[in-house]
Every structure is written in structure tokens, then in C-alpha cells.
Amino acid sequence: GAVVSQHPSRVICKSGTSVKIECRSLDFQATTMFWYRQFPKKSLMLMATSNEGSKATYEQGVEKDKFLINHASLTLSTLTVTSAHPEDSSFYICSAIYSSGRASEQYFGPGTRLTVT
Amino acid sequence: KQEVTQIPAALSVPEGENLVLNCSFTDSAIYNLQWFRQDPGKGLTSLLLIQSSQREQTSGRLNASLDKSSGRSTLYIAASQPGDSATYLCATGANSKLTFGKGITLSVRP
Numbered sequence: 001g002a003v004v005s006q007h008p009s010r011v012i013c014k015s016g017t018s019v020k021i022e023c024r025s026l027d028f029q030a031t032t033m034f035w036y037r038q039f040p041k042k043s044l045m046l047m048a049t050s051n052e053g054s055k056a057t058y059e060q061g062v063e064k065d066k067f068l069i070n071h072a073s074l075t076l077s078t079l080t081v082t083s084a085h086p087e088d089s090s091f092y093i094c095s096a097i098y099s100s101g102r103a104s105e106q107y108f109g110p111g112t113r114l115t116v117t
Numbered sequence: 118k119q120e121v122t123q124i125p126a127a128l129s130v131p132e133g134e135n136l137v138l139n140c141s142f143t144d145s146a147i148y149n150l151q152w153f154r155q156d157p158g159k160g161l162t163s164l165l166l167i168q169s170s171q172r173e174q175t176s177g178r179l180n181a182s183l184d185k186s187s188g189r190s191t192l193y194i195a196a197s198q199p200g201d202s203a204t205y206l207c208a209t210g211a212n213s214k215l216t217f218g219k220g221i222t223l224s225v226r227p
Contacts, residue, residue: 108160
């Protein structure tokens with residue numbers, strides 16, 4: 001099956017610094033990737049849709065200047081949390097759409113645990 | 118706006134029991150419905166994907182059904198095992214976007 005990786009799996013940073021999270025589709029090309037965040041005992045909340053070669057589409061309430069998304073190639077999307085604050089601490093998960101014939105399905109990365117101190 | 122609900126939030130059963138996890142959604146205009154498994158601190162593993170034209174899908178001990186008209190899906194787990202302990206999330210898909218429920222945390226007692 002399709003495999004999506006994320007790096008790093010865990011990161012601790014100080015308040016005010018920026019953190020970059022990578023999402024890679026390992027064995028397929030993905031023109032569309034998604035970024036989610038998940039709080040404890042909460043649903044996954046879609047943050048943005050990352051489109052290769054164009055600007056990301058952000059969901060309502062998500063600050064695009066704070067969560068910078070770059071989808072520079074068909075296998076890599078990056079999420080940069082700028083000027084991180086403790087309230088940005090969360091579990092961030094990416095997914096990529098794998099299309100085969102007429103069907104398409106999202107495959108998820110293993111997630112990145114961000115802790116801002 | 119689509120809302121996906123999973124009740125109860127947690128469930129504990131003895132090993133060997135057959136069980137049903139429920140999922141309801143408010144907007145029936147969906148392309149598909151997917152069930153995922155999430156282990157603590159981990160990402161999501163897709164279990165079953167039901168297209169909107171389908172009624173059910175089966176994989177091993179798992180069977181998922183979809184009733185769009187009533188806005189419901191169920192995940193049936195046969196002969197539960199301790200290794201089935203995890204959080205199970207359902208998500209509806211439309212325009213490539215998924216809307217998730219909060220999940221049901223299942224604990225299977227040996």
C-alpha cells in the first residue's frame with residue numbers, strides 16, 4: 001500500500017521559535033496533501049489543503065501566516081509553525097491522496113508531536 | 118457543515134465478544150466513508166473504505182456498513198482480541214476532504 005512519512009516524529013521547541021515538519025509520499029506522487037491537527041480526545045481538524053505548485057488552501061480560522069505550507073514537489077509538503085507558542089502544542093498529521101484508476105484514497109503519516117515550552 | 122458523531126466515546130469489552138461501533142453523520146451528500154484505527158501517539162491506519170454507492174465492505178474480522186439515507190455507518194468487529202484495543206475513527210469524504218468524528222476508544226480485556 002501507499003506509504004506516507006513524517007519528520008520529525010517528535011519535536012520540542014522554545015516559545016517564539018519556528019518549527020518545520022515534513023510530509024513525504026514514499027512510493028507515489030501526490031499532487032494534493034492535507035495537514036491536520038489533533039488535540040487530546042478531539043477529532044482531527046483539517047488545517048489546510050496543500051497543492052503541488054500552487055498556494056495552499058486554508059480552512060476557516062487557520063492563520064496562513066502562522067502555519068506556512070510549501071508543496072514544492074510531488075512527494076513533499078512542509079508545514080512550518082512560525083513563532084510557536086505553547087497553544088500550538090499539538091499532534092500534527094499529514095495525509096496524501098493516492099489515486100489508482102478511478103479510486104482515490106487518503107493515506108496518513110504517523111504524525112508529529114509538537115511541544116512548545 | 119458536515120458533523121460526524123461517534124457514541125460512546127469509550128467502550129470496554131471482554132475478549133471474544135462481537136461488537137458494533139456506531140457512526141452518524143448529518144449530511145448524506147458524501148463520496149465515501151472511511152473507518153480508521155489510531156493507536157496512542159500514532160497516526161491513522163485505514164481499515165475500510167466504503168464508496169457512496171456501496172452498502173458494506175469486509176476485511177477479515179471487520180465489516181463496515183453504510184446507510185446514507187439514515188446517515189449512519191457501523192463497524193462490526195468479530196471475536197474481539199486485546200490487540201484490537203485502539204481508538205476507532207470514522208470519517209466522511211466529500212470533495213477529497215474528510216470530516217472526522219472524535220473516535221471511540223476501545224479496550225478489549227483479556
